[in-house]
Amino acid sequence: MKLTEAKQQFISSWGAFGTHWGINRTMAQIHALLLITPDPLTQDDIMEQLNISRGNTNMNIRELINWGLVERVLMTGERKEYFSAEKDIWKVVKQIVKERKKRELEPMLKLLDQLEEVEGDKRDKNIKAFVDIVSSIKKLGHQADKTLDVMIKAEENWFVGNLVKLFK
Amino acid sequence: MKLTEAKQQFISSWGAFGTHWGINRTMAQIHALLLITPDPLTQDDIMEQLNISRGNTNMNIRELINWGLVERVLMTGERKEYFSAEKDIWKVVKQIVKERKKRELEPMLKLLDQLEEVEGDKRDKNIKAFVDIVSSIKKLGHQADKTLDVMIKAEENWFVGNLVKLFK
DNA sequence: ATATATTTTCAAAAATTTTTGAAAGTTCGA
DNA sequence: TCGAACTTTCAAAAATTTTTGAAAATATAT
Numbered sequence: 001m002k003l004t005e006a007k008q009q010f011i012s013s014w015g016a017f018g019t020h021w022g023i024n025r026t027m028a029q030i031h032a033l034l035l036i037t038p039d040p041l042t043q044d045d046i047m048e049q050l051n052i053s054r055g056n057t058n059m060n061i062r063e064l065i066n067w068g069l070v071e072r073v074l075m076t077g078e079r080k081e082y083f084s085a086e087k088d089i090w091k092v093v094k095q096i097v098k099e100r101k102k103r104e105l106e107p108m109l110k111l112l113d114q115l116e117e118v119e120g121d122k123r124d125k126n127i128k129a130f131v132d133i134v135s136s137i138k139k140l141g142h143q144a145d146k147t148l149d150v151m152i153k154a155e156e157n158w159f160v161g162n163l164v165k166l167f168k
Numbered sequence: 169m170k171l172t173e174a175k176q177q178f179i180s181s182w183g184a185f186g187t188h189w190g191i192n193r194t195m196a197q198i199h200a201l202l203l204i205t206p207d208p209l210t211q212d213d214i215m216e217q218l219n220i221s222r223g224n225t226n227m228n229i230r231e232l233i234n235w236g237l238v239e240r241v242l243m244t245g246e247r248k249e250y251f252s253a254e255k256d257i258w259k260v261v262k263q264i265v266k267e268r269k270k271r272e273l274e275p276m277l278k279l280l281d282q283l284e285e286v287e288g289d290k291r292d293k294n295i296k297a298f299v300d301i302v303s304s305i306k307k308l309g310h311q312a313d314k315t316l317d318v319m320i321k322a323e324e325n326w327f328v329g330n331l332v333k334l335f336k
Numbered sequence: 337a338t339a340t341a342t343t344t345t346c347a348a349a350a351a352t353t354t355t356t357g358a359a360a361g362t363t364c365g366a
Numbered sequence: 367t368c369g370a371a372c373t374t375t376c377a378a379a380a381a382t383t384t385t386t387g388a389a390a391a392t393a394t395a396t
């Protein structure tokens with residue numbers, strides 16, 4: 001397979017992959033493009049390579065920056081802004097985990113804390129079923145939260161080495 | 169908080185939560201409803217409680233069954249079908265992991281295997297950048313795949329106990 | 337200060353996903 | 367075998383999400 005075709009495939013699959021994770025196609029594609037491009041790109045480079053509009057490009061680059069996956073790069077003597085993605089995949093994964101934990105897991109756990117306090121007799125079948133589920137999700141969620149905290153701090157070698165050994 | 173309100177909140181948050189994970193709102197809401205309801209429900213019960221159409225209900229129940237999260241229950245002497253969700257959250261999580269691994273991770277790893285074989289001189293900066301990223305994603309992906317395999321087989325106690333200890 | 341290059345915004349359009357509901361299909365008891 | 371109860375399908379409608387592109391805002395060189 002030629003590089004051009006391979007790049008194209010990578011970008012398009014990464015985009016499709018993203019949609020299974022609540023990330024929009026274009027954002028994932030821009031990320032993919034920046035991942036496989038050794039030098040930083042401008043907004044115009046991205047527009048041209050992915051065939052998308054200026055507004056769309058701008059919006060999704062900004063979102064990638066919010067997620068901490070892409071950064072602005074200033075080239076000396078150049079007016080334009082350049083963009084570059086973190087290339088260390090372990091760092092990328094940790095960053096995504098960190099953000100999703102903050103944006104999704106933590107708010108969910110807060111809600112479950114409230115829902116667990118539902119009024120009424122715990123011997124009532126309906127109340128019991130509700131509290132049981134809420135409590136068990138909460139428990140597993142808090143466990144996952146702690147585990148992810150440690151993962152976020154871990155080095156790749158440590159993680160892969162120990163975890164795989166443990167899981168043998 | 170009253171049970172009715174708490175249920176409502178749980179269902180609606182679970183739905184919103186689902187959309188961040190590429191699952192449609194209604195499917196997640198039906199799942200939530202079945203999770204907190206002690207007895208199996210019919211299609212009509214679900215339609216009524218969530219205020220959704222017959223077709224929508226039918227389609228999403230089927231999808232939940234495909235995911236292995238809900239099962240048909242036959243009530244003796246009843247013509248109607250009833251539906252019930254697995255209530256053990258650890259089992260639910262393992263089932264979701266199992267399915268997503270099969271549907272998403274494994275195809276992605278297959279693609280990366282192909283993309284790694286890109287033609288051309290590895291000293292070319294562009295080829296090198298491409299192969300480096302593809303290889304590192306592949307490596308981490310395969311590692312994750314193995315880890316998830318063990319997790320799928322694990323008991324909750326084992327998992328929580330060991331993993332949390334390891335991560336201290 | 338002005339002109340020009342560049343980035344950002346956002347209302348409207350396009351694309352995509354989800355939902356509806358009526359019709360077709362199936363099952364099962366009498 | 368018939369008919370009622372129930373389930374499934376799917377084209378069209380509705381809702382939602384994404385994209386566009388032109389105008390506004392901002393930054394910078396002269």
